[in-house]
Amino acid sequence: MNADTDILEPMFFKPIGQKAKLSKIQKEIVRLKKEKNAVILVHNYQIDEIQEVGDFVGDSLGLSYKAAESDADIIVFCGVHFMAETAKIVNPARKVILPELEAGCSLSDSCPAEKLKKYKDENPNTYVVAYINCSAGVKALSDVICTSGNAVKIIEQVPKDREILFVPDQNLGQWVSQQTGRSMKLWPGSCYAHVLFTQDKVQEYKLKFPDAPVVAHPECVQSVRDIADEVCSTEKMVSFCKSHSSDTFIIVTETGMMHRLQREIPEKTFIAGPTDNCACNDCRYMKMNTIDKLLECLKSESPEIDVPETIREQAFAPIDRMLKWSL
Ligand code: 13P
Ligand code: SF4
Numbered sequence: 231m232n233a234d235t236d237i238l239e240p241m242f243f244k245p246i247g248q249k250a251k252l253s254k255i256q257k258e259i260v261r262l263k264k265e266k267n268a269v270i271l272v273h274n275y276q277i278d279e280i281q282e283v284g285d286f287v288g289d290s291l292g293l294s295y296k297a298a299e300s301d302a303d304i305i306v307f308c309g310v311h312f313m314a315e316t317a318k319i320v321n322p323a324r325k326v327i328l329p330e331l332e333a334g335c336s337l338s339d340s341c342p343a344e345k346l347k348k349y350k351d352e353n354p355n356t357y358v359v360a361y362i363n364c365s366a367g368v369k370a371l372s373d374v375i376c377t378s379g380n381a382v383k384i385i386e387q388v389p390k391d392r393e394i395l396f397v398p399d400q401n402l403g404q405w406v407s408q409q410t411g412r413s414m415k416l417w418p419g420s421c422y423a424h425v426l427f428t429q430d431k432v433q434e435y436k437l438k439f440p441d442a443p444v445v446a447h448p449e450c451v452q453s454v455r456d457i458a459d460e461v462c463s464t465e466k467m468v469s470f471c472k473s474h475s476s477d478t479f480i481i482v483t484e485t486g487m488m489h490r491l492q493r494e495i496p497e498k499t500f501i502a503g504p505t506d507n508c509a510c511n512d513c514r515y516m517k518m519n520t521i522d523k524l525l526e527c528l529k530s531e532s533p534e535i536d537v538p539e540t541i542r543e544q545a546f547a548p549i550d551r552m553l554k555w556s557l
Contacts, residue, residue, distance in 0.1 A: 238507075245496055270524075274484075290313060295553065305324045306327050308519050359396050362375050393414075400417060420449070426506070432503060439501060458482065485512050486513075
């Protein structure tokens, strides 16, 4: 940032040349992974070094399918806690490990299971649709789960006579309600990272790069979504930018996404969406996983994710419904 003028220097992720060779530590991770019959699942927001050793890099929906169908002995989940927990819920026979157990999610924390239970007790006709960014306890109290990639499809299948409570992301909930015309109550939670993007800053970039479409995640606030050319999940961002005729895009989501886009579409340029005081936006939880922690976690096969069986069974039903409804 330029302190004198307070004008942000845009952060460009430009076309990359030949793919860099794996480092010593990355090679050791790949070797250990084969030796232990492990699979490495990586969310799009992870650092580049981790994405490079992943067997699959994707969004929450893609990762849930991959976790469910995996026959590896160990699932190493490079993402945040609720994602690894979801992998354990859908595939309990596997050992699921996460490089950093403290990698949580502010959005997930905004909806404690006890509060949701109280709401349901007081409003028995409620149909709870939970965004996957929530704890196993919240999933266990929900009727169906959704991700940003399938939220519209899921809401369209909720019985018409039921009142929907959407938890925990009010921004995604508001967006999906606008897309489907279905009214719903919104839990007052949000992602601390995505709400940092502001309309003023994104607008500045739009004026600066008039040919670059703005692609925003639905966790952004409405004023940002309103000026976006496309609002979609991280996975859809890849296909949107691939098929669009433009060669430059403004990507309004967590910075890790730029690495995925650069690797998949090496000939195009991506500009990280700005917040009021930063030219990019890292999720502090996603960035807790490091390449050293990944190696250590594979070596020690810990920390391991454990979900009590009764909660797991109750949480599995709405996830399974989602996986079936979004086929
Ligand atoms: P996606 O499912 O779109 O990858 O989003 C996950 C997430 O945590 C967004 O903040
Ligand atoms: Fe949670 Fe936001 Fe981080 Fe996604 S970006 S993991 S919603 S805190």
